[in-house]
Amino acid sequence: MINPTLSTTKHLTQQDDASYAFFSGCQPAGIQLNDVAWSPYRDKTLLKPITVTVHPGEFLAIVGPNGSGKTSLLRCLYRTNKPTNGTILLDGKNLWSLSPRQCAQRIATVLQDTGGEFGLSVFEMVEIGLTPKSLMWGRSEEDTHIIESTLVLLDVAHLADRSFDSLSGGERQRVMIARALAQRPDVLILDEPTNHLDIRHQLDVLALLSKLPCTIIVSLHDLALASAYADRVLIMQEGEMKACAPPNEVFTKQRIKQVFDVETIIDEHPVTQRPRFSFYIND
Numbered sequence: 001m002i003n004p005t006l007s008t009t010k011h012l013t014q015q016d017d018a019s020y021a022f023f024s025g026c027q028p029a030g031i032q033l034n035d036v037a038w039s040p041y042r043d044k045t046l047l048k049p050i051t052v053t054v055h056p057g058e059f060l061a062i063v064g065p066n067g068s069g070k071t072s073l074l075r076c077l078y079r080t081n082k083p084t085n086g087t088i089l090l091d092g093k094n095l096w097s098l099s100p101r102q103c104a105q106r107i108a109t110v111l112q113d114t115g116g117e118f119g120l121s122v123f124e125m126v127e128i129g130l131t132p133k134s135l136m137w138g139r140s141e142e143d144t145h146i147i148e149s150t151l152v153l154l155d156v157a158h159l160a161d162r163s164f165d166s167l168s169g170g171e172r173q174r175v176m177i178a179r180a181l182a183q184r185p186d187v188l189i190l191d192e193p194t195n196h197l198d199i200r201h202q203l204d205v206l207a208l209l210s211k212l213p214c215t216i217i218v219s220l221h222d223l224a225l226a227s228a229y230a231d232r233v234l235i236m237q238e239g240e241m242k243a244c245a246p247p248n249e250v251f252t253k254q255r256i257k258q259v260f261d262v263e264t265i266i267d268e269h270p271v272t273q274r275p276r277f278s279f280y281i282n283d
């Protein structure tokens with residue numbers, strides 16, 4: 001059974017419940033950032049202090065121009081960039097008091113442009129996702145079921161025996177998402193997961209993420225996708241958090257002009273009832 005408190009917010013159908021049954025042990029985590037800053041330099045702060053709480057089961061999208069600090073912030077959240085100031089709490093525990101393995105048992109990541117791994121097949125790549133939670137050597141029947149379920153969910157089951165290295169960019173991306181799902185994380189962090197994906201797969205992947213019974217934090221360049229699927233959108237500019245609110249509050253013409261330097265026509269999408277955008281430049 002999927003966590004019943006989440007079924008209400010995630011709008012899961014019975015069919016979804018069956019598709020995500022392998023996620024049943026997931027305990028969506030809350031993440032609290034208190035004054036978190038980061039920089040690789042002594043004399044200059046790249047990520048300016050950010051205070052925000054990500055609620056258990058929430059879908060948070062991070063948007064912002066190139067170089068605004070989205071990846072740097074995500075790297076803090078998956079325990080790669082150690083904050084130079086402030087604390088990050090995962091369900092109330094300091095992220096840096098957890099071991100890398102404890103972290104991997106709760107947080108999965110999908111990063112940009114992952115390379116191949118020594119000629120592994122697609123099935124073997126996804127199998128790696130099981131490692132943090134494996135208690136024994138060898139693959140159980142349940143493990144095989146989890147791998148097969150995630151391959152089907154990401155529409156890559158037909159590629160299971162193919163070498164990962166031989167896949168297209170979009171196919172690789174979907175396999176890496178399948179691998180993260182096989183990890184059955186409590187928090188899933190994705191850096192630009194729609195890169196390389198055609199429009200159908202972009203929508204499929206975001207719809208899938210929005211239904212997963214875990215906390216989702218994802219960086220996106222496409223404001224329309226962030227608007228359509230996120231519970232809240234966090235806007236970054238020059239290393240600073242400019243806003244964090246639901247799409248219909250966060251996306252105003254003025255803010256988009258200030259942050260992205262483009263003009264926007266915003267109306268309501270007739271199907272999703274979320275903000276819809278047309279961009280132009282007023283030179």
Ligand SMILES: Nc1ncnc2c1ncn2[C@@H]1O[C@H](COP(=O)(O)OP(=O)(O)OP(=O)(O)O)[C@@H](O)[C@H]1O
Binds near residue numbers: 040046066067068069
């Ligand atoms: N380890 C580092 N050393 C020096 N500068 C860094 C480091 N990591 C990030 N930066 C710089 O910090 C800024 C923010 O980078 P970051 O990758 O977080 O931006 P981003 O919003 O993810 O950008 P993009 O949309 O282009 O992917 C950039 O100017 C980048 O060059």
